Amino acid sequence: MTSYSVHPLPGIPQVHPGDDLGGLLTEALASAQLGPQDQDILVVCQKVVSKAEGRVVKLSTVTPSPFARQLAAMTTDKDPRAIEVILSETTRIVRMDRGHLIVETGLGWVCANAGVDESNSLDDDTLILLPKDPDASASRLAETVRQRTQREVAVIITDTFGRPWREGLVDFALGVAGMEPLLDLRGERDWSGRELHHTVNAQADALAAAAGLVMRKGEGIPAALIRGYPYQHGEGGGIKLLRAREFDLFR
């Protein structure tokens, strides 16, 4: 193994629907003298991707259903219109207790509030949804970087989630392009020669967590560059990180 480094990527302005995010990222990389180089990994926070793609909802346009009103009254201190938006992104409620709403989204992520977010939004009336297809978003960003710089980078789109059993938030990979999100070491042997039966590493999640350490909301840094991590090129697919319901003990 070799060393790798993680660089915050400053210089990205407030992003609005329709903005060319790939272009903004490429310019920010150049301004920060971060290349890119082939084999870099560009990590981008979901919020700016969703904003650029127009995945935002104006609260003032939402009429809450009776169920949304009921949940708002029962389980949280949220605006019933925000609950309505969360439900519109939800295929299954996994837990609804103590003010928390943990749900499964259409693509199969399990997270609080279907990833619908009020922080870092454009204004008080705006909610930000998760990107519709983060793998496609990641592929588009990688393609834009390739066209503008002739460099092949992998792209990981991340969001910040809580975890069962543990305190605090960590960044996870939603969309992945240009590398395999899972690193399958089965068949390799450990140090003492024993075969590693269960070792499939969620490397894209670990890279997302590593990048999250330099992507601070308060400092307006929605992206990071990871350099020197020796991944193999692959088709990507953050969706591969989702455990199928039939193999999951916690749904």
Next chain:
Amino acid sequence: MTSYSVHPLPGIPQVHPGDDLGGLLTEALASAQLGPQDQDILVVCQKVVSKAEGRVVKLSTVTPSPFARQLAAMTTDKDPRAIEVILSETTRIVRMDRGHLIVETGLGWVCANAGVDESNSLDDDTLILLPKDPDASASRLAETVRQRTQREVAVIITDTFGRPWREGLVDFALGVAGMEPLLDLRGERDWSGRELHHTVNAQADALAAAAGLVMRKGEGIPAALIRGYPYQHGEGGGIKLLRAREFDLFR
């Protein structure tokens, strides 16, 4: 934010009960020309800590209880003696299904098989348990490094866990010394001036995941050094990463 780097730490020999692990790590850092420097974070895999501390059990000395035999027959293809060892580390079975045994340990970790591990063990007859008190282990390692090098490093002891809902394994922080495992950003404001109500980052878990990317079992690299991450010194306590049962929706 500034950049940080993650370095694999090679050169650590097979560790045996009673070995001076802090000394071995210090020598490996020197051999790898990795200092240490003040403000570095030394990340160490739980297995070598447990081995050095003698937290190993010989299967041949274990007599399985009827319950352990019953579980072995019902739920897994495991040796009933290994199940007996897992149960001896267990205070509560969280899930027992489809060949998996997810339990809560005495200190409150929730993980598969109580963290009891057969891979990278000393021989086929040996199981490795989690360290008895990983925060104390981390503190001792930090103290040894301080005495030998006059440098103040933080230490994180990690283990590799699966996660609900998601495929693949990621490294998590068990024991933490010299830095706060949680980074509390509540009260700070996001980019658009909105207060961050829910933002407590599990920075020690993210650092563990980052280090895990260079700690490959197959290559015998049980430690890593993280340099340049601007943590504040603190008393540590990986135990702070554990959510109390009464606030947990998934136990």
